[in-house]
Structures are given as structure tokens and as C-alpha cells.
Amino acid sequence: MPDQLLFAIEVTINGLMAGVLYALVALGFVLIFKASGIFNYAQGVMALFAAATLVGIMDGQVPFSHLINAIFGTDLHHFGWHLNAVVAILLTTGVMILLAWLVQRLVMRHLVNQEPIILFMATIGLAYFLEGLSDLMWGSEIKTLDVGIPQGINETIDQITFEAFGYGFFIDNLDIIATVIAALLVLALMAFSQYTREGRALRAVADDHQAALSVGISLNFIWVLVWSLAGFVALVAGIMWGAKSGVQFSLSLIALKALPVLMLGGFTSIPGAIVGGLIIGVGEKLFEFLLGPMLGGATENWFAYVLALLFLVFRPQGLFGERIIERV
Amino acid sequence: DLVMPSLSYRTGPYAANGIPFADGYADYFTLLNERDGGIGGEMVRLIECETGYNTEKGVECYESTKGEGALVYQPLSTGITYQLIPKGTADGIPIHSMGYGRTSAANGKVFEWVFNYPATYWDGASIAVKHIQSLEGEDLSGKKIALVYHNSAYGKEPIRTLEELSKKHGYELSLLPVDHPGQEQKSQWLQIRREKPDYVMMWGWGVMNQVAIQEAANIRFPMDHFIGIWWSGSENDVIPVGEGANGYKALALANPGDHYPIYEDLKKHVYDTGKAAGAGDQAGTVLYNRGMYAALLAAEAVKAAQEIHGTADITPAMMRDGMEALEITEATMTSLGLPDFGPEFAVDCGNHGGSGLGKVQQWNAAEGTWDVITDWIASDREIIDPLIAEDSAAYAAENNIAERCN
Amino acid sequence: MIYREAGDFHTSYTGDGQTFPIRFDRYRYYAVLAVAFLVVPFLINDYWANALLLPFLIYAIAAIGLNILTGYCGQVSLGTGGFMAVGAYACYKLMTAFPEVNIFFHVILAGGITAGVGVLFGLPSLRIKGFYLAVATLAAQFFLVWLFNRVPWFYNYSASGQISAPERTVFGIEVTGPNTEAWATYLFCLVFCVVSAIIARNLTRGRLGRSWMAIRDMDIAAEIIGVNPLRAKLSAFAISSFFVGVSGALFFAVYLGAVEVGEVFGIQKSFLVLFMVIIGGLGSIFGSFAGAAFLVLLPVALKVLGVDMMGWPTDIVAHFQLLIVGGLIVTFLILEPHGLAQLWRVAKEKLRLWPFPH
């Protein structure tokens, strides 16, 4: 039935788009992993924190107002301004860089040369901390994030495809924009890691902290750099996902959507994040579409992981990940 | 004093919904204390305990507060409710799961200590179907209804009722589960776009609601054919979607808005004196009102208990008697400053579920208000009562409970 | 108290291989056991049991299980929640299918079933390593939870999809169901916990334990000196899952009594147990206890401190709690990356040198 086929195509396209959104989150993980071998559990919370900060700055919310009011009995809420989105994004980027610096200063530099699992654990501590901080600073109610990204069906595509196939494809404007942004980000980051000496230094740090120190790579600088970049990527992811579902705690759970993408693409590969995202996006949507009804639905969560798992059995480092060196 | 625990969740994934409810619950008791000097001369002591919507923390809260003489628990999560049903029963402390929890607990013959008035999920499902019936000229045969639900015990509650009702009315039901947390619902909504159901119902919670409403708006699903349960119908769910949410419908246990006389008292005795529980920006929202309503029902039960037992300082067991003797009339509601707010109902030994009445409210995006568009709709007892009897009988058999009230 | 181990010489290898080679440690261990078995049951009330001790004991079992896999065998797993769910559902099915059999055996059998499932999901570990494996185990987590949510057979077709524990007794004393006494549930869990710890200790000090640690420290070298990686890894998965399954069964049957799989055994649980293991100390049985105690008690302590004693609003306390727990995790890791157990060891080493600084 061609109708069925057209619909399958529509599902595929939408899967691709959803995949891009996953990839946006996965990128943040890749950056930090590539640069320090750290699996940054806090990436999701960073997205939440960035988005909440952006909304707070845009709306002129007083940070820690709840706490201040509780202690001093004041009634502070707003500064009473509304900032332009671009300015607010710049300011938030600044906050994320500051955060990166603090993370380096207070956490990472004390944990040089530790095993990966210890560093992983530290990022978990960080995630807790940021979660509490975000709530305390900006409150835990749902915030609407509106930086002017259009949402909803793209009329043009709908019309064109309707005329061509007699079936108008549904493609979300938000997804189109996310795709463009993600493409730009990936290109920029790839260029950065391929063509700059910092890019090479990042990989060196991931391999061996001590040796990197010994050749004069400043871990502190590299860490501030990548955490800032990851913070920026988190902000972008936070904006896209926040526009979709509001800014609230659940935003931090998008990390779970990024993990299978990461496995599939390889923890160290920037293009891998995109390709992995696309595969996962299409895979889970098509699976849900084809077999979901038979299995009772809601297969998406586990399907992505099982797909990635099966894939890893054949290629343990993911699609583009660096080969795991096994030697004695 | 009268100890009222409040198992609130101001943090975690559902904080946005937990905050207004907890504020409403607290503010109402504060009002009673400030304005009336408590209930029957006895002051209310509210103990708030943060659960983060987490079952284990809920248990911890229960254990740490029950020793204080807690009168009634509002578990505020299906998971915690299921924990507390046996515990409360064993400890002799009543549980009030208002419009959530275990539906068959409406059968007071089996669930002595559990109450879920004024309406249950199964009532909700039936009310939604009745509303659709009224829109479709009573005839639903050949119509398609899709249920988008949170893939958990809570979300699955209405399925059985809707299946029974579909047998009765001849509509076609399709089920679309959404896994927690529900941020990505593309496939569900593409499915809806393709199958073009006439109506979509939703049993959602948290971020899932907004995303669903957003996706519905994205695919241009007619919003007035999209009906959520009362936990999918707060301001939090629609405001982030903006214009697109206009026309979305949800069931209501009580009316929204802050145009009731009681708000004048609240302002005078609570907000302006700086005794408000939260930031004070939640007044009149759906969930704030619901929290307040829950507190009101508890307070009325206290009064009933005080009357029955002739003492102001009641025990949890007396509270239970009060709850079982609760009767809410329009006159009481008016006298409490909330005319035309909630349904009339009476609780008795066999019926802990109330009258099962609900309304339908519709979101007006331009005004930013929920407009109530129907009168009280009664649920289909014919279908629901046997279901309740069956489920509670199973529970009774499993736990060797002899029916009471006979 | 000055710590002395001088004078403790061993004349046999058995003596030297003891769990507590130092007499002082041994006495302390017996004292703790005596208090746990003979004193606590008389003092315990519902609050202590349900809010603190039961979760502590049960999490300690789970942490011991995960520690075997992650701490001893080096395979990071994020599927603990899913495996606990297997234990819980297995126990539920057994309890309802064979009501005449003692719950004690149900719990053990539930552990056994979980071990089987663990082996199944452990198979990929032969190819997949490190964080890839960690993420891959999430497949188990999500799939299992989905399965228990999806297939009504598992929850005996109950309307809500929840499972609730029927009443069961041991020696005529109720240990599950609503009418249990605090001391009975406590003792029931304590027995499992202590036995688990002893078994885990025995397993890790012998042949199996060494082959796990060899795989953990350098899997290729281990294989070349004669460790069969397949058997080592799968046995670690099996035994770890066994303990995790037991803890899941207890968590459901004794502690909570009713469970909804997605909420109770969700991914958060997996992370929580992993935190316990890492904070307590990888590769240390004592660390499993320390980690469980830390993460069960600290939030409660902070809550008591903030809400009950300082009278702060609950939400601010809850936020601070996150801040403090997060901050403490980082601080501990900086102070001692190898967990509370190592902190304890270093403290002992210092004591031994006392009063000289080195």
C-alpha cells in the first residue's frame, strides 16, 4: 500500500529529525569524553541549568529569590526587565564559561590522573550539585522558553509533498532549525578538533593525563576550554529541548536519550554523534511504527539501547570510536 | 492539636505540579488557624515532608510523621498510595487519595481506611466518554478514540473502563503508551496523525502533558477533541505550548480561578500577613485550588469527627469516622466561601469514592484561563460499580479481608 | 584508642588468610554483630526499621552484589535496578504460585533466577568494555522494566500493574504484608545481609575473587596467565545478580510491600546503588556497607537537621540536600578517590604510625 509506504517515509524523516535532537545532547558528552576520557554524567543537568539560566536572565528573575525571601522575609522576584534573546544567550554562555572554570578549579584539577570511574563519579556529584543549584537559583516550576524558534508543521513542505504525492509530509519547524544548528555545530567542532593544536591536545589529554602534563599541555586550560564548549553545547540542547517541552527538571533526563547515540557513534567521535543520532532516531521510530503495536508500544526507550548493544557486539568501539587498544 | 502531614514534592521531576498543590493545602489550614483559631478550637499543625515523588522517601515521611498523631495522609502519588494502603490500614490512619491512587479503594467495604472521593479515575474515563457522547449526539459507534497514557500503573488505570465502555458504546479504542518521562512523542503523534482518531484522551503527568499538547498542536489535531484527565489539565501543561494549546480540554474535580470569596479571606489572613506557604503566585491555579480543596475536605471531615465523638482533639480513628460521615453540600461550600466550586457528595460506609462527578474545562490561551464548559457530569455507574466490586473482591481475597458494612 | 597490630603474628596460612587477621578488628566485628542481633531488635521501632535500617540492609546487599561485579571484576553496570526488579518479580511470582513454601526459599530462588538473567545480559561483556559496557547494561535496565510493565503475567493480571506482597511468615512470625513487626522484618533482612557479606567475603578472597580482580586490573594479562575471561566475567555477573536479586526481592516483599516497577526499579535505582559502591569503595565489602549507610542516612540526617531542627522550608532543605550530597561526593573523591573504605584504611595506617607522622 503506497499510503503505508509514504507514511513509513514520513516516520523515517521524523526519526532523522528526532535523531538530530538526540545528537545535540550527545555532542556535549563526546566533547568532554574526547578531551579527558571523562564520562560526564552531568551533561543533562548542565542542559537544564543552562536553559533555566537563560530563561532567568531573559525574564529578569532574581536568582536565589526563594532562599533570600525565606531568610530575610523579603518579597523579591523580578528585576523587572526583559532581555533580548541574543543578549541573554551571550550572558548565559558567559555563565557556562564561569561554571566551566569553577568545575576545573574546584573539581577536575584535584582529580588529575585518576581512574575513569572516579572521574565519572565526580561528575555525578557535580550533577547533584548543579541540580540543587539550579532549583535553588531559579526555582523548580516549569518555565517557558521562547527565543523565537517557530514550532509546528512546516507548511511549505506539507504543500509541496501534498502536490507531489498526494500526502503532505509532516515536518516540524523546530526540527528543521535544530538540524541546521546541529550541522553547524558539528562542522565547527570537527574543524576545531581536526585542525587546531588544541584539538590534538584534547585527544592527548584523554589518553594520558600525566604524559600530557609532561609535554606542557595545561590540563587546566584544556578543561576550562572543553567544559565551556560542552556548556555551550548544553545550552544549545537546552534551548531546543526547552522550546519543545518547557524548562524543568525533566530536561536533565534527555541525557538518557543521548547515551545509546553515544554508544553507537563512538564516545570519541563528533560525526559519530550525528550519525548515531540519526540511526537511533530512525531505528526507534520505525521499530515503534512497525512492531510497536504488536509489542504493546512504548518500545522506544529500550529499543535504542538494545540496537546500540547489538551493534557494539560487532564493533565494540561504536561506529567511529577510536579502536580500543589491546596489547601486552 | 490536629496534625496534618503534607507529603509534598517541591523537587524532582514533578515539582512544578507539586508546589501549587502543597501551597494550596498549607494555605487553607493556615487560613483556618489564623481566621478561626483552628478547627473546633483546636489548632491545625501542618507537617510538611518532602517526597520528591519518590516512593521510598514517601515511606520515610510516613514513618517519621505518623508518630506525631497524623490524622490523614494525602500520599499524592500512585506509588506512595499503594505503599500506604496496607500501612495505614495496619496503623489505623486514614489515607485520602483524592482523584488518584487505587480506584477500587472506593469500596469502603473492603478498604476501611482508604478514601478517594470525590471521584476516581474510572469515573474520569467515563465522564470523558460522556462528554464526547454529548458532542457527538450520544452515538459513538464507529468512532475512534485514542488513549495516550503514561506507561505506568497510573496511566493504565482507565484502560479497563474504557474497554468496557467501548463494548457498550461501540467506539474503537487504540492505546498509545508513553514511557517516562515522555519528552519524545513523535511516533505516538505521527500514529495519531495517520489514524486520525476522532478523539484523543490523555492520562499524562509532568512533562509528558506539555509535550503531548505541543505535538497535538504541531500536527494540527483539533484541540477541542483532545481531553485530558484532571492531572493533565493544569496551567503548567498548557502555558509552555502557548497559542497552540488553545481549546485543549481537561477534566476538573473542582473549579479553577481565584474569584471566590475565600480568596478575600486568604489575602487578608494569609498572603498579606506573609504566612503564605509558597511564593504566592499560585493562587487560583488548578492545582492550588485542588490542594486547597483537599485541605477543605479534610477540615470538614475533622468537623464531622469532632461532632460524632464530641471532642475537639480527635485521633486518626475518629478522623476516619468523620471521613466516612462526610457530606458536602452546596450550602456547606457556600458557607466556606467556595460557592459553585466542587460537587455535592456524601461518603458512607460502603462508598468511599464520592459521587463521581466531574466537569470539563477548556483552555483559553488568549485569556490564559481555564473555562469550565460543562456542568457536573455523572459517571456511568453501571459499568464502574461491577469493576470496583471485582477488583476490591480480589484484593479482599488476597489479604483475607472480610467485608464490612453488611 | 591507639591502633595496634604488632604482636599479631600468624603461625599458619589459615590464620593469615582470615577476614580479620588482627585480633582487635575481630573483636569489634563480633561486637557489631552482637549488637545488631541481640540489642537492636529490642530497641527498634517502625521508624527506625522502615526509614533507615531496612533500606540500609537491603541496599547493602545490592551494593555488595554490584561491588562484586564492578569493584572486583571491573565491569561497570547500570542495570542494577532492572536486576532488582527481576528479583522482586520472581519473588512475587513464587510467593503467589507456591504460598506453602517458606518465603525464605522464595527470596533465595529469586536470587537464583536473577543470576540467570544476569548471565544473559552479561554475555555482551565479553566484547564490550568500559563505559560502553556501562551504557550497554542500560539496555537490560530499560528492557526489563518495560517487560514487567508490559506483560500482565508478571503482575498476575492485576488492574493497576502493581504487585503487592501477600502475608508470609517465618517460624509463624509475619515478615511480609501489612501487619509485620519492625523487629521481625529487621532480623529477616539482617540475616540475609550478614550471610551475603560473609559469602561475598569468602568468594572474593579465594580462587574466584582473584580471577575477578585479575580481569578487572588487566584483562588481557589475566587471560594470558590462565584466567578464562568468559567464566570469570559470567560468574561475576551471576553472583552479583544473585545478591542484587535477593535485595530486590527483600526490597519488594519486606520493605515496600507493594511495587510499581518503573518507579521503584527505574534507572535512578541503578545509579543510586552504583553511587553507594563507588563512594563506599570499589572492591571492598566494608565499603558497600559504608556507601549504603552514607546514601541512606545522609539525606535523612540532612532532612532532620534542616526541617525538624532548623525549621527551614522543606523545598529549600531538599535543594540544599542535593547541593550537599553532590558537594560531599566530590569532596570525598578528592580526599580519597578510593572511597570511604580506603579513607578508613589510611586512617588505620596513620594510627599505626602514631605518634610519628610517617
Next chain:
Amino acid sequence: MLDVSEGYTTADGRKIGGVVMEMKNITLRFGGVVAIEDISFDIREGEIRAIIGPNGAGKSSMLNVISGFYVPQEGEVWFRGKKRPPMKPYEVARQGIARTFQNIALFEGMSVLDNVMTGRLTHMKSGLLSQAIWKGRAEAEEVANREMAERIIDFLEIQSIRKTPVARLPYGLKKRVELARALAAEPKLLLLDEPMAGMNVEEKEDMSRFILDVNDEFGTTIALIEHDMGVVMDLSDRVVVMDYGKKIGDGPPDEVRRNQEVIDAYLGVAHD
């Protein structure tokens, strides 16, 4: 050239027996890199066999082939008169081949004693249940193997660091612990990859002594890679010389040392 077909007697009068291990036409490639090209040689019962060659010649790769970690593209491995089927490294170890590694591969998270005990794993068989309750077989086995491990610890004089975590040891001691771990397996054939790298003369003397004693007292056959020519010349009975994958010499040390090709490729100057 020395005829070794029937076994031979060494300069210091030890009897060397028949062939224990024979490599036949081994070729090993990694992508484009040919690490070993068509190499054949044998190792005889009781002998100390050295493998030398410049860096990257393929010596370690050869040991890896013997231990089953690398599977050669071509060629056969014969062990004790039988052609060895494709085997996993741990199966090779069970056949009685133990080794040390060029880049120390100790189990850093364990103490010295535990490391040595892992060497005994191939000799331990107790079941799960007995281990869980630590009674019966498990305990007896532990004690028996512990005795063996202690003998080796005594032998290598590392008693004082028995309980030290190996991560804290200096390089040279780690090498010794590695040897202890390999010896603990009571191997028939012991493969040593640069056992004396990073040691000073005195330590090398100690190590040489250990190697000779192992060979002497336990009758262990030893294959040894080493860059210190003094050690190689003094210890080994026969030497294989490799150069970028090819074999360029094979024979008693004196003979190899005078081989011009070996001098050019490896030694640089003729060593005394």
C-alpha cells in the same frame, strides 16, 4: 655449527633434551605491517633460549604468538610433539606456559601475595559452594597453594613486600613480582620479555641468578628476550636473532656474536 637434532650438552655440562616447542614458518601481519615473516625455530627441553633483535623486530610479537594472544596468518606451532590447534591464551597457559610482559602487566589493585596467587589459578579447582562457605576443598586448596606461593616468594626474596599493593612498588621489584607470578604457575615453559630492563648491574645479577636457578632447580625451559648482550651471552644456550620480522641468526651465543649480519643489524659493535 652445533648439531642439536638429538639434544646436546651445554658448555657447563647440562643435558638439553628434545624439542619442547617448535615454531614452523610463522608469519604474522598487522594490516600492512609484517611483524614476523616466515620464521622457524625450536626450543628444547631444559634450555635457555634467547631471542634478540632491534626494537620492533617482532620479538614480543613472537612471544605473543606462543602464548596464543596473536594468531599468526601462516605457520604452525608445535608443542611437545603435537601440532597446537587454535587456542585461547588461557588454554595455552593451562598447558604449562607462563610468561612475563615487557610493559609490566601486574594486577595493580592487588597485593604482591595476591598477584602471585593468581599465578596459581590454573592449579585451583574448588567449586562455588565450597568457596562460598570457605570450608572443605576451598580452604585446603587455598592453604596448599599459599604454601607454594610462599616458596616462590622466599625464593625471589620478596617476603618483606608480601602484603604491599603492587602499585606502590618501584619498577625493578615489579619485574620480580611478575616473575614470581609466572613461576607460581609451575610452568614447563617460561617466557620472559625483557626481564632485566630498567635494572642496574647488581639487580641484573640477582635476576640472572634467579633465572639460572629456576632453570636448574625446577628444570624449567626458558625463552628470554633481552637487550643486555652481557646477560644474553652469559645465560643463554642458544640465541635466535630477529631483524624486522626475519630471522637472521640462530645458534649458540658465541657463534651469533660473530655473525656479521647480526653485528650490522643489532649489536653495532662486536661485544666482548
Next chain:
Amino acid sequence: MLDTAAHQETTTETLLEVSNIEVIYNHVILVLKGVSLKVPKGGITALLGGNGAGKTTTLKAISNLLRSERGEVTKGSIRYRGEAVHAADPAELVRRGVIQVMEGRHCFEHLTVEENLLTGFYTRKAGKGEMEADLDKVYSYFPRLKERRKSQAGYTSGGEQQMCAIGRAMMAKPETILLDEPSMGLAPQLVEEIFGIVKNLNEQEGVSFLLAEQNTNVALRFAHYGYILESGRVVMDGPAKNLRENPDVKEFYLGMSDEGRKSFRDVRSYRRRKRWLS
């Protein structure tokens, strides 16, 4: 063979001065118990000593890599060109011209050999042209590296990794190189070559070296001055020539007794080292 003593006299400026440092690992393990040494500008200074004497620890203390191993310098001072450096970032030290070649190679496994070498260039501001030139120079010293330039360092042989590590340090064009056991695992021919390179860099480009070595024989042949470390203390020091002549050094570090070099086979009983301290 080399008349290094004369060379020694001409340079007097002290580049690096370590005075009386004490190092503790993990807060409890005392490893260095007051080590002092000086590295003169343009000299090759050897640090000798048995296993666990503390050579590596001393070098790491100087290059500030101890912190990453949970060790710390608790006493004494380290000065480079007269400035205290014990709080400096390791990267800062590299920028000032002190680079360490670590024991055990520590190549970046996942990077190719060439990328490994390029990381050495990280601190330098110079342009691409110079980078290529330096790369060529390293390749000319180590032709084997050129052959393997495109393979991941993790898959190269032990000796190749050692060359890679030394080449990497050379790429930083340092003023002082701390070399930890450069000869370890290298073929004899290459050992000579490496020390030839050291000598070359020292004489031609004026690079100063602090060299921790077990191979006392070679080390003392090329060094100008030597320190002998035992259990965390300097037990002897002096110009290399004098050390070479010292009977104790001869016996215990060079393996020569009165009768000349003994065969390793003939060492019948384990000779226990005569301790200067015990």
C-alpha cells in the same frame, strides 16, 4: 673516552637546584628523605641508584607531576634559574624550558606516532615551517619512527615507544630535559645512539640534562657529574670520572670487581649490596 671533566669546569651557572626535599606519597609513605642536587647549565647530570631509590620520584618532584600521583613535596625547595618552581603548573615549567621524559614511555596510545611528536610542539609559538623542520630532525635521529609515523603509538613496539617519547620531548625545544631511564628496553645499538643524541643536543644546542639511569655504565660515560641515590638519600656525588673510578661504584653499579667483569653465570651466591646506610 670523553674528556668531560674539562667541559664541566667551564660552566658554573646552576640552572636547577634541588635542596633538601622530602616527598611523601599518600600522606603516609615517606620516599625522599632530604635530597639535594644541582644541575649546571649545559651539563649532563646523572642520577643513579637502585630500584626504588627514588630517582623517578625526584624527577617528578622537579617537574611537578607528583601531585597527580597523590604525592607531595613536604620540605625543601626546588629552584629553576633561581626562582622557586615547586608550585608551578607542569605546563608552566615546560614553557620555561624544563621537560620530562617519563619512565615507562607514556605515549598517547590513540594518537599516531607523528601526532605524538606534534604534541611536543604544543607549547611553542613557532610556525608550521619550523614544525616540519623539527619533525624532520627527529625523524633523522630515529628513522624507525618515520617508518611507523602513521601507526597508533599503542601498537608500536616497546622500543619504538621509547623513541617516540624522547622525540616528543625534543619537539618542545627545551632548555633542560629530565630523562628517566632512556635506555630501558632499547637495543644496544640504539642505546649508544640515544646517548649520542643526548651528547649532541648538549654540545651543539646547549641543552642541559638530568638523567636518571640504571645503566650506570653508559650513564657515567656520558655524564659530567653524578649523584648516587639510596633509599631516598644522596649517598655519594662527584664528577663522573671520579665516580667511575670509585671502587664501590665499580663493584655495585658497574659490575666490575678487581678481576674485571664477571660473567652473570658465575655470580654464584647473591651478593648483597653493601649499604652505605642501613
